Amino acid sequence: MTETNITTDQLALLSLKSQIISDPFHFLNESWSPAISVCRWVGVTCGSHHHRVKSLNLSNMALTGRIPRDFGNLTFLGSLDLGSNNFQGYLPQEMAYLHRLKFLDLSFNNFRGEIPSWFGFLHQLQDLNLGNNSFIGSIPSSFSNISTLETLNLNFNSIEGEIPEVIGSLINLRVLSLYGNNLIGSIPPSLSNASRLEALDLSRNLLQGNIPEGIGNLHKMKLLSIQHNKLAGSIPFTIFNISRIEFIAFTDNSLSGNLPNGLCNGLPILKGLYLSTNKLRGHMPTSLSNCSQLQILNLSGNEFDGRIHSEIGRLSNLQILYLGSNHFTGIIPQELGNLANLADLGMEDNQISGSIPINIFNISSLQRFGLWRNNLKGSLPREIGNLTKIQILDLRENTFIGEIPKEISNMMELEVLSLGLNSFSGSLQIEMFNSTSRLRIISLTNNNLSGTLPSSIDSVLPNIEELYLGVLTNLVGTIPHSISNCSKLTI
Secondary structure (H helix, E strand, C coil): CCCCCHHHHHHHHHHHHHCEEECCCCHHHHHCCCCCCHHHCCCEEECCCCCCEEEEECCCCCCEECCCHHHHHCCCCCEEECCCCEEEECCCHHHHHCCCCCEEECCCCEEEEECCHHHHHCCCCCEEECCCCEEECCCCHHHHHCCCCCEEECCCCCCCCECCHHHHHCCCCCEEECCCCCCECECCHHHHHCCCCCEEECCCCCCEECCCHHHHHCCCCCEEECCCCEEEECCCHHHHHCCCCCEEECCCCEEEEECCCCCCCCCCCCCEEECCCCEEEECCCHHHHHCCCCCEEECCCCEEEEECCHHHHHCCCCCEEECCCCEEECECCHHHHHCCCCCEEECCCCCCEECCCHHHHHCCCCCEEECCCCEEEEECCHHHHHCCCCCEEECCCCEEEECCCHHHHHCCCCCEEECCCCEEEEECCHHHCCCCCCCCEEECCCCEEEECCCCCHHHHCCCCCEEECCCCCEECCCCCHHHHHCCCCCC
Protein backbone atom coordinates (compact mmCIF):
# COMPACT_ATOMS: atom_id res chain seq x y z
CA MET A 1 0.00 0.00 0.00
CA THR A 2 1.14 3.55 -0.64
CA GLU A 3 1.83 5.80 2.33
CA THR A 4 -1.23 7.68 3.56
CA ASN A 5 -1.55 11.11 5.16
CA ILE A 6 -4.14 13.77 6.01
CA THR A 7 -4.50 14.56 2.31
CA THR A 8 -5.42 10.92 1.70
CA ASP A 9 -8.08 11.25 4.43
CA GLN A 10 -9.44 14.39 2.82
CA LEU A 11 -9.71 12.72 -0.57
CA ALA A 12 -11.47 9.69 0.97
CA LEU A 13 -14.03 11.93 2.65
CA LEU A 14 -14.56 13.98 -0.53
CA SER A 15 -15.14 10.69 -2.33
CA LEU A 16 -17.82 9.89 0.27
CA LYS A 17 -19.36 13.31 -0.27
CA SER A 18 -19.51 12.67 -4.01
CA GLN A 19 -21.59 9.56 -3.31
CA ILE A 20 -24.15 11.47 -1.22
CA ILE A 21 -27.20 12.10 -3.42
CA SER A 22 -29.29 13.74 -0.71
CA ASP A 23 -28.17 16.04 2.11
CA PRO A 24 -31.40 17.84 3.04
CA PHE A 25 -29.91 19.73 5.97
CA HIS A 26 -26.73 20.70 4.05
CA PHE A 27 -24.41 19.31 6.71
CA LEU A 28 -21.78 18.27 4.18
CA ASN A 29 -22.51 20.79 1.43
CA GLU A 30 -21.64 23.74 3.63
CA SER A 31 -18.82 22.27 5.72
CA TRP A 32 -16.92 19.71 3.67
CA SER A 33 -14.82 22.03 1.51
CA PRO A 34 -11.17 21.68 0.42
CA ALA A 35 -10.76 25.29 1.51
CA ILE A 36 -11.31 24.29 5.14
CA SER A 37 -9.06 22.01 7.18
CA VAL A 38 -10.53 18.51 7.14
CA CYS A 39 -10.22 18.39 10.93
CA ARG A 40 -12.81 21.21 11.13
CA TRP A 41 -15.40 19.48 8.97
CA VAL A 42 -18.74 18.57 10.52
CA GLY A 43 -18.58 15.14 12.13
CA VAL A 44 -14.80 14.81 11.77
CA THR A 45 -12.37 14.46 14.68
CA CYS A 46 -8.62 14.27 14.19
CA GLY A 47 -5.99 12.82 16.50
CA SER A 48 -3.68 15.30 18.22
CA HIS A 49 -0.62 13.09 17.76
CA HIS A 50 -0.82 11.87 14.16
CA HIS A 51 -3.15 14.64 12.90
CA ARG A 52 -5.21 12.05 11.04
CA VAL A 53 -8.98 11.46 10.99
CA LYS A 54 -9.70 9.21 13.97
CA SER A 55 -13.46 9.60 14.28
CA LEU A 56 -16.33 10.20 11.85
CA ASN A 57 -19.85 10.74 13.17
CA LEU A 58 -22.53 11.44 10.57
CA SER A 59 -25.42 9.88 12.48
CA ASN A 60 -28.99 11.25 12.23
CA MET A 61 -28.23 13.55 9.26
CA ALA A 62 -30.82 12.10 6.82
CA LEU A 63 -28.06 11.42 4.30
CA THR A 64 -28.68 9.21 1.27
CA GLY A 65 -25.81 7.62 -0.60
CA ARG A 66 -23.21 4.87 -0.68
CA ILE A 67 -19.82 4.19 0.90
CA PRO A 68 -17.06 4.45 -1.74
CA ARG A 69 -14.11 2.07 -2.06
CA ASP A 70 -11.72 4.93 -1.19
CA PHE A 71 -13.18 4.82 2.32
CA GLY A 72 -10.65 2.10 3.15
CA ASN A 73 -7.88 4.74 3.06
CA LEU A 74 -9.02 6.18 6.42
CA THR A 75 -6.53 3.87 8.10
CA PHE A 76 -6.40 5.82 11.38
CA LEU A 77 -10.16 5.68 11.84
CA GLY A 78 -11.06 4.31 15.27
CA SER A 79 -14.78 5.22 15.39
CA LEU A 80 -17.33 5.32 12.57
CA ASP A 81 -20.97 6.18 13.15
CA LEU A 82 -23.29 6.40 10.13
CA GLY A 83 -26.38 5.33 12.08
CA SER A 84 -29.91 6.54 11.31
CA ASN A 85 -29.43 7.68 7.71
CA ASN A 86 -30.34 6.19 4.35
CA PHE A 87 -27.05 4.73 3.17
CA GLN A 88 -27.54 1.97 0.62
CA GLY A 89 -25.76 -0.74 -1.31
CA TYR A 90 -22.98 -3.10 -0.28
CA LEU A 91 -20.16 -2.49 2.17
CA PRO A 92 -16.93 -2.14 0.15
CA GLN A 93 -14.32 -4.79 0.84
CA GLU A 94 -11.72 -2.03 1.26
CA MET A 95 -13.21 -1.32 4.68
CA ALA A 96 -11.22 -4.34 5.83
CA TYR A 97 -8.19 -2.00 5.85
CA LEU A 98 -9.65 -0.06 8.82
CA HIS A 99 -7.59 -2.10 11.29
CA ARG A 100 -7.80 0.51 14.06
CA LEU A 101 -11.61 0.51 14.09
CA LYS A 102 -13.06 -0.07 17.57
CA PHE A 103 -16.57 1.35 17.16
CA LEU A 104 -18.72 0.78 14.05
CA ASP A 105 -22.40 1.77 13.90
CA LEU A 106 -24.20 1.34 10.57
CA SER A 107 -27.66 0.78 12.08
CA PHE A 108 -30.94 2.13 10.65
CA ASN A 109 -29.83 2.33 7.04
CA ASN A 110 -30.49 0.21 3.96
CA PHE A 111 -27.23 -1.66 3.51
CA ARG A 112 -27.68 -5.00 1.77
CA GLY A 113 -25.88 -8.12 0.75
CA GLU A 114 -24.31 -10.75 2.94
CA ILE A 115 -22.60 -9.74 6.17
CA PRO A 116 -18.95 -9.54 5.01
CA SER A 117 -16.57 -12.15 6.32
CA TRP A 118 -13.80 -9.51 6.29
CA PHE A 119 -15.13 -8.19 9.60
CA GLY A 120 -12.89 -10.91 10.99
CA PHE A 121 -9.85 -8.78 10.01
CA LEU A 122 -10.90 -5.91 12.31
CA HIS A 123 -9.09 -7.33 15.32
CA GLN A 124 -9.62 -4.27 17.55
CA LEU A 125 -13.37 -3.99 17.01
CA GLN A 126 -15.33 -3.70 20.25
CA ASP A 127 -18.80 -2.50 19.19
CA LEU A 128 -20.45 -3.61 15.93
CA ASN A 129 -24.00 -2.46 15.22
CA LEU A 130 -25.55 -3.51 11.90
CA GLY A 131 -29.14 -3.49 13.14
CA ASN A 132 -32.12 -2.38 11.03
CA ASN A 133 -30.68 -2.93 7.57
CA SER A 134 -31.28 -5.45 4.75
CA PHE A 135 -28.42 -7.88 5.29
CA ILE A 136 -28.98 -11.46 4.21
CA GLY A 137 -27.07 -14.74 4.38
CA SER A 138 -25.65 -16.31 7.51
CA ILE A 139 -23.59 -15.02 10.43
CA PRO A 140 -19.93 -15.34 9.38
CA SER A 141 -17.88 -17.70 11.51
CA SER A 142 -15.00 -15.21 11.06
CA PHE A 143 -16.51 -13.18 13.91
CA SER A 144 -14.64 -15.59 16.16
CA ASN A 145 -11.42 -13.78 15.15
CA ILE A 146 -12.59 -10.56 16.84
CA SER A 147 -11.67 -11.50 20.40
CA THR A 148 -12.13 -7.87 21.53
CA LEU A 149 -15.82 -7.76 20.51
CA GLU A 150 -18.11 -6.60 23.32
CA THR A 151 -21.32 -5.70 21.47
CA LEU A 152 -22.76 -7.47 18.41
CA ASN A 153 -26.10 -6.15 17.18
CA LEU A 154 -27.65 -7.67 14.05
CA ASN A 155 -31.29 -6.84 14.88
CA PHE A 156 -33.95 -6.55 12.17
CA ASN A 157 -32.24 -7.91 9.11
CA SER A 158 -32.99 -11.01 7.01
CA ILE A 159 -30.20 -13.22 8.32
CA GLU A 160 -30.69 -16.96 7.93
CA GLY A 161 -28.95 -20.14 8.96
CA GLU A 162 -27.90 -21.19 12.44
CA ILE A 163 -26.15 -19.27 15.17
CA PRO A 164 -22.53 -20.39 14.77
CA GLU A 165 -20.98 -22.27 17.67
CA VAL A 166 -17.91 -20.01 17.47
CA ILE A 167 -19.91 -17.10 18.89
CA GLY A 168 -19.38 -18.73 22.27
CA SER A 169 -15.62 -18.17 21.93
CA LEU A 170 -16.06 -14.39 22.18
CA ILE A 171 -15.07 -14.21 25.83
CA ASN A 172 -15.40 -10.40 25.99
CA LEU A 173 -18.91 -10.33 24.54
CA ARG A 174 -21.33 -8.41 26.75
CA VAL A 175 -24.28 -7.82 24.38
CA LEU A 176 -25.51 -10.23 21.69
CA SER A 177 -28.68 -9.08 19.95
CA LEU A 178 -30.06 -11.02 16.96
CA TYR A 179 -33.70 -9.92 17.28
CA GLY A 180 -35.97 -10.08 14.24
CA ASN A 181 -34.19 -12.35 11.75
CA ASN A 182 -34.81 -15.79 10.21
CA LEU A 183 -32.37 -17.81 12.26
CA ILE A 184 -33.08 -21.54 12.55
CA GLY A 185 -31.73 -24.50 14.47
CA SER A 186 -31.06 -24.62 18.17
CA ILE A 187 -29.37 -22.22 20.56
CA PRO A 188 -25.71 -23.31 20.64
CA PRO A 189 -24.68 -24.59 24.08
CA SER A 190 -21.34 -22.85 23.51
CA LEU A 191 -23.02 -19.54 24.36
CA SER A 192 -22.61 -20.50 28.01
CA ASN A 193 -18.85 -19.98 27.49
CA ALA A 194 -19.37 -16.25 26.85
CA SER A 195 -19.17 -15.70 30.58
CA ARG A 196 -19.31 -11.88 30.42
CA LEU A 197 -22.67 -11.76 28.60
CA GLU A 198 -25.01 -9.21 30.16
CA ALA A 199 -27.71 -9.07 27.48
CA LEU A 200 -28.82 -11.87 25.15
CA ASP A 201 -31.73 -11.21 22.79
CA LEU A 202 -32.62 -13.90 20.24
CA SER A 203 -36.30 -12.96 19.93
CA ARG A 204 -38.42 -13.20 16.77
CA ASN A 205 -36.53 -15.90 14.94
CA LEU A 206 -37.29 -19.54 14.09
CA LEU A 207 -35.16 -21.18 16.76
CA GLN A 208 -36.14 -24.64 18.00
CA GLY A 209 -35.12 -27.12 20.63
CA ASN A 210 -34.52 -26.56 24.32
CA ILE A 211 -33.02 -23.65 26.20
CA PRO A 212 -29.47 -24.82 27.01
CA GLU A 213 -28.95 -25.58 30.69
CA GLY A 214 -25.64 -23.72 30.60
CA ILE A 215 -27.39 -20.37 30.03
CA GLY A 216 -27.98 -20.39 33.78
CA ASN A 217 -24.22 -20.21 34.33
CA LEU A 218 -24.01 -16.72 32.80
CA HIS A 219 -23.99 -15.03 36.18
CA LYS A 220 -23.54 -11.50 34.80
CA MET A 221 -26.69 -11.68 32.72
CA LYS A 222 -29.13 -8.77 33.14
CA LEU A 223 -31.44 -9.35 30.17
CA LEU A 224 -32.41 -12.72 28.68
CA SER A 225 -34.98 -12.53 25.87
CA ILE A 226 -35.82 -15.45 23.56
CA GLN A 227 -39.40 -14.51 22.67
CA HIS A 228 -41.42 -15.49 19.59
CA ASN A 229 -39.52 -18.62 18.57
CA LYS A 230 -40.31 -22.35 18.58
CA LEU A 231 -38.56 -23.39 21.77
CA ALA A 232 -39.83 -26.47 23.59
CA GLY A 233 -39.09 -28.34 26.80
CA SER A 234 -38.94 -26.86 30.27
CA ILE A 235 -37.22 -23.70 31.48
CA PRO A 236 -33.89 -24.64 33.12
CA PHE A 237 -34.17 -23.94 36.83
CA THR A 238 -30.59 -22.61 36.79
CA ILE A 239 -31.84 -19.45 35.05
CA PHE A 240 -33.75 -18.54 38.21
CA ASN A 241 -30.46 -18.36 40.12
CA ILE A 242 -28.88 -15.57 38.06
CA SER A 243 -28.87 -12.99 40.82
CA ARG A 244 -28.12 -10.00 38.54
CA ILE A 245 -30.89 -10.68 36.04
CA GLU A 246 -33.53 -7.97 35.62
CA PHE A 247 -35.60 -9.23 32.66
CA ILE A 248 -36.51 -12.77 31.64
CA ALA A 249 -38.65 -13.03 28.51
CA PHE A 250 -39.77 -16.29 26.87
CA THR A 251 -43.13 -15.16 25.44
CA ASP A 252 -44.69 -17.07 22.50
CA ASN A 253 -42.88 -20.41 22.42
CA SER A 254 -43.94 -23.96 23.27
CA LEU A 255 -42.28 -24.20 26.66
CA SER A 256 -43.88 -26.64 29.09
CA GLY A 257 -43.56 -27.91 32.63
CA ASN A 258 -44.03 -26.27 36.02
CA LEU A 259 -42.37 -23.22 37.46
CA PRO A 260 -40.13 -24.00 40.46
CA ASN A 261 -41.55 -23.35 43.93
CA GLY A 262 -38.50 -21.26 44.80
CA LEU A 263 -38.86 -19.19 41.65
CA CYS A 264 -37.84 -15.82 43.10
CA ASN A 265 -35.53 -16.91 45.88
CA GLY A 266 -32.46 -16.16 43.74
CA LEU A 267 -33.82 -13.18 41.78
CA PRO A 268 -33.55 -10.16 44.09
CA ILE A 269 -33.66 -7.47 41.37
CA LEU A 270 -35.93 -9.07 38.75
CA LYS A 271 -38.13 -6.37 37.20
CA GLY A 272 -39.82 -8.15 34.31
CA LEU A 273 -40.95 -11.78 33.87
CA TYR A 274 -42.58 -12.52 30.50
CA LEU A 275 -43.76 -16.12 30.10
CA SER A 276 -47.01 -15.67 28.16
CA THR A 277 -48.27 -17.86 25.30
CA ASN A 278 -46.55 -21.11 26.19
CA LYS A 279 -47.71 -24.44 27.64
CA LEU A 280 -46.61 -23.89 31.22
CA ARG A 281 -48.80 -25.52 33.85
CA GLY A 282 -49.27 -26.05 37.55
CA HIS A 283 -49.95 -23.55 40.32
CA MET A 284 -48.59 -20.04 40.53
CA PRO A 285 -45.52 -20.25 42.82
CA THR A 286 -46.08 -18.41 46.09
CA SER A 287 -42.39 -17.43 46.03
CA LEU A 288 -43.24 -14.87 43.34
CA SER A 289 -43.82 -12.50 46.24
CA ASN A 290 -40.05 -12.62 46.92
CA CYS A 291 -39.39 -10.77 43.64
CA SER A 292 -39.86 -7.50 45.48
CA GLN A 293 -38.64 -5.35 42.55
CA LEU A 294 -40.98 -6.95 40.00
CA GLN A 295 -42.74 -4.39 37.81
CA ILE A 296 -44.13 -6.61 35.03
CA LEU A 297 -45.51 -10.14 35.45
CA ASN A 298 -47.00 -11.77 32.36
CA LEU A 299 -48.20 -15.37 32.71
CA SER A 300 -51.12 -15.14 30.28
CA GLY A 301 -51.89 -17.75 27.64
CA ASN A 302 -50.66 -20.82 29.53
CA GLU A 303 -52.23 -23.72 31.42
CA PHE A 304 -51.80 -22.51 34.99
CA ASP A 305 -54.51 -23.57 37.39
CA GLY A 306 -55.50 -23.24 41.02
CA ARG A 307 -56.06 -20.03 42.92
CA ILE A 308 -54.40 -16.69 42.41
CA HIS A 309 -52.57 -16.53 45.71
CA SER A 310 -52.88 -13.55 48.03
CA GLU A 311 -49.08 -13.17 48.40
CA ILE A 312 -49.05 -11.41 45.04
CA GLY A 313 -50.37 -8.38 46.88
CA ARG A 314 -46.90 -7.93 48.38
CA LEU A 315 -45.40 -6.92 45.02
CA SER A 316 -45.67 -3.21 45.74
CA ASN A 317 -43.73 -2.18 42.60
CA LEU A 318 -45.95 -4.13 40.20
CA GLN A 319 -47.24 -2.03 37.29
CA ILE A 320 -48.47 -4.71 34.85
CA LEU A 321 -50.10 -8.00 35.84
CA TYR A 322 -51.32 -10.35 33.11
CA LEU A 323 -52.84 -13.68 34.17
CA GLY A 324 -55.42 -14.07 31.39
CA SER A 325 -56.26 -17.17 29.32
CA ASN A 326 -55.31 -19.77 31.92
CA HIS A 327 -57.35 -22.09 34.15
CA PHE A 328 -57.27 -20.07 37.37
CA THR A 329 -60.16 -20.68 39.75
CA GLY A 330 -61.32 -19.29 43.07
CA ILE A 331 -61.82 -15.64 43.93
CA ILE A 332 -59.81 -12.50 43.27
CA PRO A 333 -57.70 -11.96 46.41
CA GLN A 334 -58.48 -8.63 48.03
CA GLU A 335 -54.73 -8.16 48.57
CA LEU A 336 -54.54 -7.09 44.91
CA GLY A 337 -55.94 -3.81 46.13
CA ASN A 338 -52.57 -3.16 47.81
CA LEU A 339 -50.86 -2.79 44.41
CA ALA A 340 -50.95 0.99 44.40
CA ASN A 341 -48.74 1.33 41.30
CA LEU A 342 -50.72 -1.06 39.09
CA ALA A 343 -51.55 0.39 35.67
CA ASP A 344 -52.62 -2.71 33.76
CA LEU A 345 -54.55 -5.68 35.20
CA GLY A 346 -55.63 -8.55 32.95
CA MET A 347 -57.26 -11.70 34.38
CA GLU A 348 -59.63 -12.48 31.53
CA ASP A 349 -60.65 -15.90 30.19
CA ASN A 350 -60.31 -17.94 33.39
CA GLN A 351 -62.77 -19.55 35.79
CA ILE A 352 -62.54 -16.90 38.48
CA SER A 353 -65.67 -16.54 40.61
CA GLY A 354 -67.06 -14.31 43.32
CA SER A 355 -67.18 -10.52 43.18
CA ILE A 356 -64.54 -7.88 42.51
CA PRO A 357 -62.95 -6.82 45.83
CA ILE A 358 -64.02 -3.24 46.44
CA ASN A 359 -60.51 -2.03 47.32
CA ILE A 360 -59.34 -2.72 43.75
CA PHE A 361 -61.38 0.33 42.76
CA ASN A 362 -59.04 2.43 44.91
CA ILE A 363 -56.03 1.75 42.66
CA SER A 364 -55.99 5.24 41.20
CA SER A 365 -53.18 4.41 38.73
CA LEU A 366 -55.19 1.69 36.92
CA GLN A 367 -55.50 2.36 33.17
CA ARG A 368 -56.58 -1.00 31.78
CA PHE A 369 -58.77 -3.50 33.62
CA GLY A 370 -59.80 -6.76 31.92
CA LEU A 371 -61.87 -9.48 33.62
CA TRP A 372 -63.94 -10.68 30.69
CA ARG A 373 -65.07 -14.29 30.31
CA ASN A 374 -65.05 -15.42 33.93
CA ASN A 375 -67.72 -16.42 36.46
CA LEU A 376 -67.82 -13.13 38.35
CA LYS A 377 -71.08 -12.01 39.88
CA GLY A 378 -72.63 -9.32 42.03
CA SER A 379 -73.18 -5.66 41.26
CA LEU A 380 -70.67 -2.96 40.46
CA PRO A 381 -70.21 -0.55 43.39
CA ARG A 382 -70.24 3.22 43.12
CA GLU A 383 -66.53 3.15 44.00
CA ILE A 384 -65.81 2.08 40.43
CA GLY A 385 -65.88 5.79 39.65
CA ASN A 386 -62.61 6.16 41.58
CA LEU A 387 -60.76 4.70 38.57
CA THR A 388 -60.33 8.16 37.08
CA LYS A 389 -57.34 7.19 34.91
CA ILE A 390 -58.93 4.08 33.43
CA GLN A 391 -58.81 3.85 29.62
CA ILE A 392 -60.12 0.33 29.01
CA LEU A 393 -62.73 -1.36 31.23
CA ASP A 394 -63.71 -4.81 29.97
CA LEU A 395 -66.03 -6.90 32.16
CA ARG A 396 -68.02 -8.68 29.46
CA GLU A 397 -69.15 -12.32 29.60
CA ASN A 398 -69.73 -12.60 33.35
CA THR A 399 -72.91 -12.65 35.44
CA PHE A 400 -72.91 -9.12 36.88
CA ILE A 401 -76.32 -7.78 37.92
CA GLY A 402 -77.87 -4.51 39.01
CA GLU A 403 -77.62 -1.08 37.49
CA ILE A 404 -74.54 0.29 35.76
CA PRO A 405 -73.27 2.90 38.24
CA LYS A 406 -73.58 6.46 36.97
CA GLU A 407 -70.20 7.11 38.60
CA ILE A 408 -68.64 5.62 35.45
CA SER A 409 -69.03 9.11 34.05
CA ASN A 410 -66.15 10.14 36.38
CA MET A 411 -63.79 8.14 34.16
CA MET A 412 -62.67 11.04 32.02
CA GLU A 413 -59.93 9.01 30.29
CA LEU A 414 -62.20 6.07 29.39
CA GLU A 415 -61.96 4.97 25.74
CA VAL A 416 -63.36 1.42 25.79
CA LEU A 417 -66.33 0.33 27.92
CA SER A 418 -67.32 -3.31 27.42
CA LEU A 419 -70.03 -4.70 29.71
CA GLY A 420 -71.87 -6.99 27.26
CA LEU A 421 -73.18 -10.51 27.99
CA ASN A 422 -74.03 -9.89 31.63
CA SER A 423 -77.30 -9.37 33.47
CA PHE A 424 -77.23 -5.63 34.07
CA SER A 425 -80.67 -4.07 34.47
CA GLY A 426 -82.14 -0.62 34.86
CA SER A 427 -82.18 2.30 32.50
CA LEU A 428 -79.68 2.81 29.69
CA GLN A 429 -77.84 5.97 30.72
CA ILE A 430 -75.59 6.87 27.81
CA GLU A 431 -76.46 10.53 28.47
CA MET A 432 -74.35 10.40 31.64
CA PHE A 433 -71.37 11.07 29.35
CA ASN A 434 -70.78 14.50 27.84
CA SER A 435 -68.88 16.37 25.15
CA THR A 436 -65.55 15.74 26.90
CA SER A 437 -65.99 11.98 26.56
CA ARG A 438 -63.12 10.06 24.95
CA LEU A 439 -65.20 6.91 24.53
CA ARG A 440 -64.45 5.17 21.24
CA ILE A 441 -66.10 1.81 21.88
CA ILE A 442 -69.19 0.98 23.95
CA SER A 443 -70.55 -2.55 24.16
CA LEU A 444 -73.64 -3.23 26.28
CA THR A 445 -75.07 -6.13 24.26
CA ASN A 446 -77.08 -8.95 25.84
CA ASN A 447 -78.21 -7.26 29.04
CA ASN A 448 -81.58 -6.34 30.54
CA LEU A 449 -81.26 -2.60 30.04
CA SER A 450 -84.24 -0.45 29.11
CA GLY A 451 -84.88 3.13 28.03
CA THR A 452 -84.11 5.23 24.96
CA LEU A 453 -81.14 6.67 23.16
CA PRO A 454 -80.50 10.38 23.89
CA SER A 455 -81.65 12.72 21.14
CA SER A 456 -78.28 14.53 21.12
CA ILE A 457 -76.16 11.39 21.03
CA ASP A 458 -73.55 13.15 18.88
CA SER A 459 -72.72 15.59 21.68
CA VAL A 460 -72.80 12.84 24.33
CA LEU A 461 -70.44 10.57 22.36
CA PRO A 462 -68.45 12.83 20.02
CA ASN A 463 -65.61 10.32 19.52
CA ILE A 464 -67.61 7.11 19.25
CA GLU A 465 -66.33 4.62 16.65
CA GLU A 466 -68.15 1.42 17.62
CA LEU A 467 -71.50 1.19 19.41
CA TYR A 468 -72.97 -2.20 20.32
CA LEU A 469 -76.48 -2.23 21.77
CA GLY A 470 -77.77 -5.52 20.33
CA VAL A 471 -80.18 -7.84 22.19
CA LEU A 472 -81.41 -5.17 24.62
CA THR A 473 -85.03 -6.26 24.46
CA ASN A 474 -86.38 -3.36 26.52
CA LEU A 475 -84.79 -0.58 24.46
CA VAL A 476 -87.54 1.59 22.95
CA GLY A 477 -88.03 4.82 21.05
CA THR A 478 -86.46 5.99 17.81
CA ILE A 479 -82.92 6.06 16.53
CA PRO A 480 -82.00 9.75 16.91
CA HIS A 481 -81.20 11.71 13.74
CA SER A 482 -78.15 13.16 15.50
CA ILE A 483 -76.39 9.81 15.17
CA SER A 484 -75.59 10.86 11.61
CA ASN A 485 -73.35 13.55 13.11
CA CYS A 486 -71.14 10.92 14.79
CA SER A 487 -68.57 11.27 12.02
CA LYS A 488 -66.15 8.66 13.43
CA LEU A 489 -68.74 5.91 13.75
CA THR A 490 -67.80 2.77 11.77
CA ILE A 491 -69.88 0.03 13.45
